[in-house]
Amino acid sequence: MAGNPLNSNRPLRVIIIGAGVSGLLMGYKLQRNFDDLDFTIYEKNPDVGGTWYENRYPGCACDNPSHTYVWSFDPNPTWSSTYASSSEIFEYFKRFQFRSNLGEKTKISHQVVGAKWDDHAAKWEVEIKDSVKNVLMRDSCDVLVNAGGILNAWKWPTIPGLHDFQGKLVHSASWDQSLDLTGKHVGLIGNGSSGIQILPAILPQVSKCTTFIREPSWVAVAGFAGFEPRRFEKAEKETFARDPGALLKFRRWLEHNMNKVFPLFIANSPAQEQSRELFETSMQGVLKDPVLEDQLIPKWAVGCRRLTPGVGYLQSLKHEKTTVVYGEISRILPRGCAMEDGSEHPVDVLVCATGFDTTFKPRFPLIGPHGRQLADDWKDEPRSYLGVAAPGFPNYYMFLGPNSPIGNGPVLIGIEAQADYICKHITRIQQQGIKSIEVTKEAVDDFIDFKDIYMKDTVWKQDCRSWYKGNTADGKIVALWPGSTIHYVEAMQNVRYEDFKVRYFGNRFNYLGNGMTKTEMMPDADLARYIRTEDDAPIIGSKFVYAKATPEETSNDVSFETLTSSPSAKL
Structure with a gap:
């Protein structure tokens, strides 16, 4: 009989955009899970690491405990501190690239500048700029994975006169490593995560800030x-390096307690009310200044915008070198900043810790069937399916797309869930004669409707300006998942193929092939592996089975009182 056995692979090619955290993980997953599949990772920077390669400003560090900022399967016993520096995190992911043999699969200094779907060939035609040779090249793939990230397209603040400043102008995400701040009067714009880390770090060197x-x-x-x-x-x-069990126990304890935080994001919940009282009391205890307390302690709920561990920050605001100027900057002058109240503040160096472009739009023309561009579809609101797919763009997947779990709990396990979900799609594309898989608009509309209703009862909906809401105070919540990180991981375990439009090369059942399986074609295969002495098969129905916490985890559970008043509360 003609045809291949069941579960045969067709050769497949995948292009991954970006060699940051997500792109490296995707490459690792493809190598681990697939035969007859080729892939290339294109990275715009001169090295891998994404945001951890780019962000090297003074004080830059992870705001999650370092032993939770690792892959679930790849611990690092040598972290130097609770909150590792950006350079140390970069080295972790650089080692991951090396150990996973991803070097030859990664083309650095190669920026994807365009991608267009060829429906006849069922392939993405991709245009890449080789920044070293300054030439354009082309590549094609069956599946395109965008791992470009959301916190690496930094932007200047939209303040009139910014580039008229005649001193040194620097953005936190594009730090000039040769910059010497010794004896300088520095102006620092922004009190988000970067600004809060920068101030304590530079204060010993500067004359004033x-x-x-x-x-x-x-x-x-x-x-x-x-x-x-x-x-x-x-x-x-040394204990962590010598005893993997001890490290695993510590990591599970940290992760367990980070996942317990989620209820504080529910508006008016006991956890939220207790958190607010504790945060307010602790900030007042450090500031001890009615004016600063009124300016710096929010009226909105804890967690409405990204929580910030301020190691030394509030103390630095009260330092004799520091002047706090509260209000809107109306214009940048050649030698300083002018405020809306008319006051002027001269500085030698101006540091803009003003964040990133978080619109979720691809940073290159992504053109689907019929000439549609994803940036046009998302011009008013980014609308994705579970943070990984977009209607109208077949065989296209993304990491950390709109409404992903980026502020809901531990971060990296959510990225792992997305990688595994994408691999499940690729498996079907490769083995079942599938030409394209595309999420339906109806499925996305229903998901967005559910998400919007859910968010009404969360603190994220309150009146605070946040990039969770597209840098607005009252917009829709486009960045966060409607639930906890654990909720997301479980929701992503099974693919709802009824939410997708699937097209085939020919008859959809051609993949059944010659009536035999790949296993049967192997001369030494075990053809009775399903015979056993007990039923150890996983539960496939609705019966609820869960993993119980170990006695060590539950006996050391962290209460909301201690957890929400700690630096780890910024998830």
Whole structure:
């Protein structure tokens, strides 16, 4: 009989855009899970690492405990401290690239500048700029995965006169490593995550720092065992390296307690009310200044915008070198900043810790069937399916797309869930004669409707300006998942193929082939592997089975009182 056996592979090619955290993981997953599949990772920077390669400003560090900022399967016993620096995190992912043999699959200094779907060939035609040779090249693939990230397209603030400034102008995400701040009067714009890390780090070098703050922000100032900002002792690191079980126990304890935080994001919940009281009391205890307290302590709920661990930040605001200027900057002058109240503040160096373009639009023309561009579809609102797919764009997947779990709990396990979900799609494309898979508009509309209703009862909906809402105070929540991180991971375990339009090369059942399986074609295969002495098969129905926490985890559960007043509360 003609045909291949069941579960045969057709050769497949995948292009991954970006060699940051998500892109490297996708490459690892493809190598681990597939035969007869070729892929290339195109990275615009001179090295891998994404945001951890680009962000090297003073004080830059992870705001999650470092032992939770690793892949679930790839611990790092040598972290130096609770909150690792950006350079240390970069080295972790660089080692991951090396150990996973992804170097030859990664083309650095190659920026994807365009992609267009060829429906006849069922392929993406991709245009790439080789930045070293300054030439354009072309590639094609059956599946296109955008792992370009959401926090690496930095932007200048839209303040009139910004580029008229005659001193040194620098953005936190494009830091000039040769910049010497010794004895300089520095102006710092912004009190988000970057600004809060920068101020304490530069204060010892500068002569003065004028920090411009236009909005309040919740700042976690306390800590507790396991989450407090500290350096790990040599003996601790040796124990972690020598005893993987001890490290696993510590990592599970951290992750367990980070996942317990989610209820504080529910408006008016006991956890939220307790968190607000604790944050307010702790900030007042450090500031001890009615004016600063009124300016810096928010009226909106804890977690409405991204929570911030402020190690030394509030203390730095009260330092004799620091001047706090509250309000809107009306214009940048050649030698400083002019405020809306008419006051002027001269500075030598102006640091803009003003964030990123978080519109979720691709940073290149992504053209689907019939000439549609995703940027046009998303000009008013980015609308994705579970953060990984978009209607009208077949065989196209993304990491950390709109409404992903980026502020709902631990981050990397959500990225792992997305990678596994994409791999399930690729498996079907490869083995079932599928020409294209495309999520339907109806499925996305229903998901967005559900999400919008759910968000009404969360603190994220309150009146605070946040990039979760497209840098607005009252817009729709486009960045976050409607639930916890654990909720997302479980929701992504099974693919709802009824939400997708699937097209085939010929008869949809051609994949059944010659009536035999790949296993049967192997001369030494076990053809009775399903015979066993007990039923150890996984539950496939609705019977509820869950993994219980270990006694060590539950006996050391962190209460909301301690957890929400610690630096780890910024998820």
